[in-house]
């Protein structure tokens with residue numbers, strides 16, 4: 001008898017990851033009152049893991065992912081070890097971006113040593129129920145509320161499942177020779193890597209947790225009042241597209257023989273398409289169109305495309321940065337056409353600072369040592385390009401890229 005196409009998927013329990021502390025701490029109540037009844041009603045088997053603190057989700061998935069993938073692919077009614085090769089492991093996250101970040105990094109840590117040999121193409125499908133503070137990932141996928149996201153999961157059409165591409169953040173290996181870089185991946189990010197005002201705002205906001213979600217408003221106003229410029233050079237590697245405000249579209253950027261950069265003492269490797277010499281007021285590299293509901297600094301970013309979106313604002317004053325951030329908040333995308341705002345799609349960028357610097361990577365921080373040895377590279381994580389997909393839609397309001 002022919003099986004319905006979804007029968008393998010639904011036979012395996014969805015792993016529901018609950019972060020009870022995310023956002024307004026509504027996760028547990030929403031699990032009991034909304035999510036569990038909906039899953040039971042739809043006869044979707046599930047198991048719940050409740051995280052108990054920082055890093056729990058990462059370690060849990062690092063240590064168990066191989067077994068979970070095998071379980072998800074165990075064919076019903078067949079002996080152990082007889083596996084399907086096309087059933088995804090489904091993970092539902094009740095929390096925010098930080099919980100998704102931990103899960104993805106845990107999965108990749110758990111798989112990095114050796115592949116799962118009997119599963120040549122393991123697949124993981126994530127459903128993010130927005131119960132964090134920012135909820136950049138869910139918002140960017142058109143899932144602004146718990147019910148939107150749950151509805152997307154339960155509909156389960158193939159069109160509602162899209163690839164989820166991930167960024168890697170690497171530092172140079174100690175053994176790197178001058179001019180011949182080799183890189184060590186430090187972490188993977190899904191939302192935003194930033195330098196300058198945005199990073200400083202997130203950093204200072206950590207010290208204001210008592211204020212709840214208001215902390216970022218207080219922190220950004222403080223950082224604008226005492227505005228600094230952040231010295232760094234950014235090198236773009238590989239193909240680049242640049243947003244052209246005149247035609248309101250992205251166009252291929254053709255590498256120039258003479259770089260904008262005037263730094264004489266430059267050690268960069270070959271293959272640089274474009275350099276920005278800073279100093280930067282605001283710089284971010286993202287994979288998401290929204291960083292929170294209503295705030296869309298990189299509106300052309302897409303979870304499923306093979307690009308990193310780069311927003312760069314170099315050396316501007318308070319009035320200009322306020323104008324840019326307020327347009328990114330109210331109007332969604334107009335700021336990307338403003339004078340002094342540069343918008344690119346890139347494959348990989350390297351950041352080098354002349355003095356100690358700090359990068360904010362999905363809400364965590366890494367220290368950047370001065371000079372070429374401290375360079376940080378942000379690219380697309382090739383190893384995970386087929387691994388993750390996510391429930392959501394790429395058609396967003398204000399969508400200019402369709």
Ligand SMILES: Nc1ncnc2c1ncn2[C@@H]1O[C@H](COP(=O)(O)OP(=O)(O)OP(=O)(O)O)[C@@H](O)[C@H]1O
Pocket residue numbers: 019020021022023024051052053054055056095096097098099100102131132133134135136363
């Ligand atoms: N039981 C717990 N108690 C305290 N912290 C926890 C617990 N479980 C997980 N965490 C930590 O909470 C952090 C924040 O979670 P998460 O990012 O999901 O929520 P958020 O910060 O409110 O949302 P967003 O990232 O969308 O702004 C996670 O990085 C995780 O390390």
